[in-house]
Amino acid sequence: MIKISKKSQYGLRAMVCLAKHYRKKEVCSTKLISEIEGIPFDFLEKIISQLERAKLVKGKKGVQGGYILSMPPKKISVNDVVSVLEENKKPVNCALCARIKKCSAKNVWSKLNDSLNKTLNSIKLSDLIK
Amino acid sequence: MIKISKKSQYGLRAMVCLAKHYRKKEVCSTKLISEIEGIPFDFLEKIISQLERAKLVKGKKGVQGGYILSMPPKKISVNDVVSVLEENKKPVNCALCARIKKCSAKNVWSKLNDSLNKTLNSIKLSDLIK
DNA sequence: GATAAGCCCGACAAGATTAGTCGGTTTTTT
DNA sequence: AAAAAACCGACTAATCTTGTCGGGCTTATC
Numbered sequence: 094m095i096k097i098s099k100k101s102q103y104g105l106r107a108m109v110c111l112a113k114h115y116r117k118k119e120v121c122s123t124k125l126i127s128e129i130e131g132i133p134f135d136f137l138e139k140i141i142s143q144l145e146r147a148k149l150v151k152g153k154k155g156v157q158g159g160y161i162l163s164m165p166p167k168k169i170s171v172n173d174v175v176s177v178l179e180e181n182k183k184p185v186n187c188a189l190c191a192r193i194k195k196c197s198a199k200n201v202w203s204k205l206n207d208s209l210n211k212t213l214n215s216i217k218l219s220d221l222i223k
Numbered sequence: 224m225i226k227i228s229k230k231s232q233y234g235l236r237a238m239v240c241l242a243k244h245y246r247k248k249e250v251c252s253t254k255l256i257s258e259i260e261g262i263p264f265d266f267l268e269k270i271i272s273q274l275e276r277a278k279l280v281k282g283k284k285g286v287q288g289g290y291i292l293s294m295p296p297k298k299i300s301v302n303d304v305v306s307v308l309e310e311n312k313k314p315v316n317c318a319l320c321a322r323i324k325k326c327s328a329k330n331v332w333s334k335l336n337d338s339l340n341k342t343l344n345s346i347k348l349s350d351l352i353k
Numbered sequence: 354g355a356t357a358a359g360c361c362c363g364a365c366a367a368g369a370t371t372a373g374t375c376g377g378t379t380t381t382t383t
Numbered sequence: 384a385a386a387a388a389a390c391c392g393a394c395t396a397a398t399c400t401t402g403t404c405g406g407g408c409t410t411a412t413c
Contacts, residue, residue, distance in 0.1 A: 096226070097332060099401065109327040122359065136402050142361060155410025156358045171331055197239040197351050201301055201343075202227060208342040212335055221327050229372060252388065266373050272390060285381025286387040354413100361408075369400070379390070 097175075103132045104140045104178045105171060111150060112166035112218040120159030140178065147177040166222065172213035227305075233262045234270045234308045235301060241280060242296035242348040250289030270308065277307040296352065302343035 107126050114121045123141055127134040141160055144150050149169060150160045162169065237256050244251045253271055257264040271290055274280050279299060280290045292299065 097335075098399095102328060102332075105328045105331065106326075124359075133402065135404075138361080139402085145361090152360055153410090154358095154360045154408075155412095156356095157411060158359050158409085160360085196236075198232060198235045201235065201346055201351070202232075204346065205227075205339065205342055208338050209335065212338040213331075216331055216334070221331070228370095254388080263373060265375075268390080269373085275390090282389055283381085284379075284387095284389045286385095287382060288380085288388045290389085356411105356413085358411085359409085362406085364404085366403075367401085369398100371398070372396085374395075375393085377391085377393105380388085382387080383385085 098179065100136075100140055101175045101178045103130070103137060104144060105174050106130045107132065107137060107141060108144070108149070108162070108169065108174050108218055109221045111160060111162050112169075113222050115162050115166055118161070120153050120157075120161045122159035125159070144174070144177055149173060149177065162218075166218035169218045170214045171216045171218075171221075172210060174218075175213060228309065230266075230270055231305045231308045233260070233267060234274060235304050236260045237262065237267060237271060238274070238279070238292070238299070238304050238348055239351045241290060241292050242299075243352050245292050245296055248291070250283050250287075250291045252289035255289070274304070274307060279303060279307065292348075296348035299348045300344050301346045301348075301351075302340060304348075305343060 107130060110126050110129055111121055123138050124134065126132065126141075127137045141150065142152075145152050145160070148163055151163045152158070152160050237260065240256050240259055241251055253268050254264060256262065256271075257267045260267075271280065272282075275282050275290070278293055281293045282288070282290050
């Protein structure tokens with residue numbers, strides 16, 4: 094039914110990692126994150142650059158470069174992160190629901206979606222650093 | 224991130240269809256359901272037999288046979304249906320979470336899981352027939 | 354100003370999963 | 384007996400996930 098992709102899992106963990114570095118205002122390199130979190134480097138790079146295009150993180154090029162959150166951890170929710178990484182992916186993409194007003198299950202999926210969003214919006218990166 | 228499989232979508236719609244027939248105590252054939260709901264017949268057969276093995280529906284063989292809910296629609300939740308069809312599938316199957324007590328994201332996924340279960344448990348088949 | 358670290362980008366590929374098909378057997382009503 | 388329908392397992396096509404790879408661009412440091 095429901096599966097959180099590795100991409101989202103990795104992405105969130107990377108963001109938490111960046112959140113931890115945020116107070117020092119230091120950038121953190123992809124390499125370091127991948128080592129700390131045990132995430133395949135090449136894959137992580139791809140994930141982070143997606144987060145960058147979405148303006149959730151800022152990159153600094155060159156030696157001693159890396160990434161830093163573009164907002165304080167308090168301002169970034171899990172939903173912000175996950176919805177970027179799972180763009181154009183809705184819980185249900187049902188042709189029938191689109192066509193028929195009264196698909197019996199339609200309400201179910203929209204309620205599900207709401208509760209999902211509510212839950213993920215309520216958790217901020219700041220909640221995840223201890 | 225999250226996707227409701229066609230299997231679950233079809234399965235739920237089939238169950239709602241059966242719920243509508245339930246008060247007449249009549250069985251309803253796979254063929255009929257597939258026509259009403261526009262679900263590929265062979266695929267539906269597979270789905271329903273999975274629901275049968277889970278004792279959510281009962282089959283009656285032979286001419287004029289078909290399926291009927293094994294409980295009143297009020298007693299069957301969307302979660303009952305979906306969790307059968309998505310057996311052994313958890314939101315997150317994270318090796319890290321299993322190993323490390325304090326994976327930063329662990330809490331997120333378990334909260335997510337709780338809220339999804341709660342939502343899906345609260346909706347019964349009886350709520351979906353109008 | 355050369356070098357190396359690191360960001361940035363797109364194409365590719367293996368593996369897993371989903372969605373669906375098919376052929377056949379058994380049971381039961383007519 | 385014939386037909387309708389449940390029941391079963393093996394197979395396949397397509398899609399999605401999870402990476403990998405090769406290279407180009409930018410910048411701090413020697």
